[in-house]
Structure formats: structure tokens, C-alpha cells
Amino acid sequence: MPVFAPLTVLILGGTREAYALASVLAGRPDIRVISSLVGRTARPRLPQGEVRIGGFGGEDGLAAYLREHGVRAVIDATHPFAARIGWNAAAACGKVAVPLIRLERPAWRPVDGDDWIEIDDWHDAAAILDKRARRVLLALGRQELAPFSGLDDIWFLIRSVEAPRPMPPFRRAEIILARGPFSVTDERNLLRSRRIDTIVCKNSGGQATDAKLAAARELGVRVVIRRRPTRPDLPIAISTDEALAWLRSVTDR
Numbered sequence: 001m002p003v004f005a006p007l008t009v010l011i012l013g014g015t016r017e018a019y020a021l022a023s024v025l026a027g028r029p030d031i032r033v034i035s036s037l038v039g040r041t042a043r044p045r046l047p048q049g050e051v052r053i054g055g056f057g058g059e060d061g062l063a064a065y066l067r068e069h070g071v072r073a074v075i076d077a078t079h080p081f082a083a084r085i086g087w088n089a090a091a092a093c094g095k096v097a098v099p100l101i102r103l104e105r106p107a108w109r110p111v112d113g114d115d116w117i118e119i120d121d122w123h124d125a126a127a128i129l130d131k132r133a134r135r136v137l138l139a140l141g142r143q144e145l146a147p148f149s150g151l152d153d154i155w156f157l158i159r160s161v162e163a164p165r166p167m168p169p170f171r172r173a174e175i176i177l178a179r180g181p182f183s184v185t186d187e188r189n190l191l192r193s194r195r196i197d198t199i200v201c202k203n204s205g206g207q208a209t210d211a212k213l214a215a216a217r218e219l220g221v222r223v224v225i226r227r228r229p230t231r232p233d234l235p236i237a238i239s240t241d242e243a244l245a246w247l248r249s250v251t252d253r
């Protein structure tokens, strides 16, 4: 049987998909897997295999990292809304001729019974709320709250993974700290108990946080949902298996 030197694969991570892929690759003797996290949360869950934490210093920093560590393939499994790192990865991999794929969960799509307003910018969302909402669930990242804090006539339920610091000056708000997955029953109870008329969220996709959309549909709650930002035109895998098949196709592993 031929003996291979392990081939180095970099996963740009921070998502469930990235953790799942790392745990498969970390079990393989023919692969050295390095997961990269930006490290913004206080105690990030660590993926299996090697982990590096922190930015690379733009596309040039990432290109230098790929060269220095002999990386032979890159999988951009960052969150659909983490667009900058996606562009940096495309530019860096182009410079050093390392194959790159995007591992991404498909976007949610509206179905019959949904009342969605799709927007590209939080300021557009705030303008819609100002005219049409009174009790709003903000299911957003803690850094995305500021554009809503001037809407003094609206009562907000803010749900985020970590406490906003500093907290923008909301006049009337309750905060819930929680990380998905959430069930439809829990989401229904939450929307009912707080008498929510509108949800604001991103089109993150995936099953961990889609229950709020089903509950909103049942209860006739409007959803103001942000479209995904544009990313580089790359091959896309939507599952671990597809990412592994791609890896086999661009390497001999």
C-alpha cells in the first residue's frame, strides 16, 4: 500500500458545516486539517483537528499563510453573511494557485403562507419597521442592532448568542441570550407570549434556526429578511459528502 505524506487542507470555519467537515477530515491519516476561526466569541467551540485563531491580514496575509503552511486545498465554510473572508480567500487562492470551494447551506426560500419582505440593508429594514411594526423580534448578531435602536415606538425582543456590548440605546427592549437549534413549538410560544408582529433576521439557511419561519407562517407574523451578500463565483458544495468528493477531484485523496 502506498504511503502518503498528509496533505494539508484549510477550512475557513465558524459554522456547523465547518465543524462537521473538520470532524470527518480529522479522522483521516492522509489529511492534515487546519480549521481557522476569527475568534470573536469569548469561548469558541473548537473543531476537531488543528485550529488557528484570528484574521490573516487580508488577502495577502492569507496567501502568505497558504504558502508557508503548504496548504493544498481550501474550503470556505464561513457563514453566508461573512462575505469579506470569501472574497479574500478567492483572491489569495488565485494568487498561489490553490483550489478553493465554497461549502454553504442553501438559502431559505419563501413558501405559500409566508409574509416576507426581503431587504439588502438593515437601514431598509428599520424604515419598514417604522411604518409597519409595533412588537419585533430581532434575531440578529449582536453587532447588527444599532440601526434599530432609534425606533422608540417599537418594543423589541432581542435574541442573540452573546450579550451586546455596548448595548445600543433601545427605549423598550428585552434581551434573550440563546443559541439554536430552536424548535417550532418553542418559537411559536415565544412569538405568542411576546405578541410579536414582525421578525427581523438574515437568510442564514439551514435547519438550526428555520423554526422561527415556520412559526411565523402559522401565526401570520411578517418576516423582514436580509438577502445574502454576493460572493465570488466558485464551485459550491452543500454537504460534507460533496466537499469530500471535490477534495478527491482536486487532490489524489
Ligand code: NAP
Residues within 6 Å of the ligand: 012, 013, 014, 015, 036, 037, 038, 053, 054, 055, 056, 057, 058, 059, 061, 062, 077, 078, 079, 081, 082, 083, 084, 085, 086, 088, 141
Ligand atoms: P467577514 O466580514 O467576512 O470577515 C471579516 C474579517 O474577519 C476577515 O477579513 C478576516 O480578517 C477575518 N475572518 C473572517 N472569518 C475568518 C476565519 N474563519 N478565519 C480567520 N479569519 C477570519 O466575516 P464576519 O461576518 O465578521 O464573520 C466572522 C466569522 O464569524 C466568520 O468566520 C463566520 O463564519 C463566523 N460567523 C459569522 C456570522 C455572520 O452573520 N456574519 C454568523 C455566524 C458565524 P483578515 O482580513 O485579517 O484575514
